[in-house]
Amino acid sequence: MDQNNSPSRRPKATFPLRLASLHRRRAQQLESRIRELEVSLAAALEKSASERRGRTRAQQALRKVLTEQNSDGFKQVAASAYPMTPIGTIRSCFSTRNGTPRQPLLVPLARACLVFDSGRVPTAALEGLAEYSHCWILYVFHLNTDFDKLWREPSRSKFKAKVRVPRLKGGKMGVLATRSPHRPCPIGLTVAKVEALDGHTLLLSGVDLVDSTPVLDIKPYLPYSDSIRGATVPNWVKADNTLAVASVRFSPNFSSSLSSCWEEVEKCSLYASQLEFQNLIREVLSWDIRSLSQVNDPHNTLVVKESFNALLESENVADEPSEISTKKPESCNTILEENISGEESSQTLRKEEPASSLINEVVYHLVLEGIDISYKMASNANILVEKALMLPDYKRSHHYSYSMWKDKLSIESFST
Numbered sequence: 001m002d003q004n005n006s007p008s009r010r011p012k013a014t015f016p017l018r019l020a021s022l023h024r025r026r027a028q029q030l031e032s033r034i035r036e037l038e039v040s041l042a043a044a045l046e047k048s049a050s051e052r053r054g055r056t057r058a059q060q061a062l063r064k065v066l067t068e069q070n071s072d073g074f075k076q077v078a079a080s081a082y083p084m085t086p087i088g089t090i091r092s093c094f095s096t097r098n099g100t101p102r103q104p105l106l107v108p109l110a111r112a113c114l115v116f117d118s119g120r121v122p123t124a125a126l127e128g129l130a131e132y133s134h135c136w137i138l139y140v141f142h143l144n145t146d147f148d149k150l151w152r153e154p155s156r157s158k159f160k161a162k163v164r165v166p167r168l169k170g171g172k173m174g175v176l177a178t179r180s181p182h183r184p185c186p187i188g189l190t191v192a193k194v195e196a197l198d199g200h201t202l203l204l205s206g207v208d209l210v211d212s213t214p215v216l217d218i219k220p221y222l223p224y225s226d227s228i229r230g231a232t233v234p235n236w237v238k239a240d241n242t243l244a245v246a247s248v249r250f251s252p253n254f255s256s257s258l259s260s261c262w263e264e265v266e267k268c269s270l271y272a273s274q275l276e277f278q279n280l281i282r283e284v285l286s287w288d289i290r291s292l293s294q295v296n297d298p299h300n301t302l303v304v305k306e307s308f309n310a311l312l313e314s315e316n317v318a319d320e321p322s323e324i325s326t327k328k329p330e331s332c333n334t335i336l337e338e339n340i341s342g343e344e345s346s347q348t349l350r351k352e353e354p355a356s357s358l359i360n361e362v363v364y365h366l367v368l369e370g371i372d373i374s375y376k377m378a379s380n381a382n383i384l385v386e387k388a389l390m391l392p393d394y395k396r397s398h399h400y401s402y403s404m405w406k407d408k409l410s411i412e413s414f415s416t
Helices: 010-068 072-079 254-268 276-285 292-296 302-309 330-342 410-415
Strands: 089-092 112-118 134-140 162-164 172-174 187-198 200-207 214-220 248-249 362-367 372-378 382-392
Touching: 072 172, 187 302, 248 276, 254 382, 276 362, 276 382
Parallel strands: 248 382
Antiparallel strands: 089 112, 089 214, 112 200, 134 187, 134 214, 162 172, 187 200, 362 372, 372 382
16 A cells, blocks of 8 residues: 555644644734724724814803803902903914924914904004014913813813923923913913014014914014013023934925816915915925823824814913024025025034834925924834825915015015
8 A cells, every 4th residue: 555645644644734723714814803903993083183173162152151151150350350352363374283383483484364353453543564574472371171171260270281392392381471372371482573564464474373373462573671681591492403303305206296286276275386385385394383191102193184174283282481582493595495496505513314214104294374284203203294285174364365465565575
């Protein structure tokens, strides 16, 4: 009898086949489990984003009801309050909180129109304002998602006395020692460059204000009294360019994707050309605009996706106090030189890494004038801007575009 066909040899010959079959079934089970988990994660992300949007809408409705009701209880509260009705609204290039500069004048190309309420601010009240180079702006942090705490009694508000500070890499500081938007009284103070005045509309640059911000008051900037010689700040504020990135580069296909968007927004944009708008993108991304959650855990897709879907963040994160300065990071100067001349500048902060070094290929988003700019950030703080995409439901206004101001300002002065 042939030994290869003997009964004692057959089990050994079929063992590898059984093992391979077992591995295939195991792999199929794992793939099925992975798909289930992906579906579950997607559902959790959508639920989290939906809950946040619902919470924001509920808080806005609550504020509206509380300010309109005429109950005796509300009259008692109103008796100890003051009439702080907004006198105008900001129409800004920053569509969302994420990406709006943490401080004024860090992004010189950042523009906004302050549209005054003609019923509260007559034209005569604005006479002489255009003669100043800069102005102070008092406004409301209207996108805070913790307003409900402010309506409660202080003992029950659970308001946080300390907030995390970007310059301290998440370390905490007393809220009144920072410029956090989450304050006992959510009023902000900023300074901006006055570009031009037209009727009830004021054109500003170097702004750090998100679109639709309510403005309570403006005052002219007076160098002889507002610039304090010898003013000091804590050591943790002194570090220069703590949040500056090394470089900003654009992918080969970015220009074509931006061109498609520019055809739609050109007539209602605050910018004269696609090139100038791309310079704005460079300036904004020359600073690390990511939230602390994104910085500390860039691999967390829940953090990245939720912040984009919700288009705002509700965590208590401070915008650190710093001296108001028009100084740009070296990387920003380098970028602008490269964009204007078309040549690579010799000024570099750090050696660029190849695209393969990008942190787990995490995609972040910046929304400017309704255009979603997606980008990736390498471990050495080099940014690669990938593409531009129109947001379908973004509302645009033709009333406050570049065409409104081009006769008042030369392109040169409007761009500097």
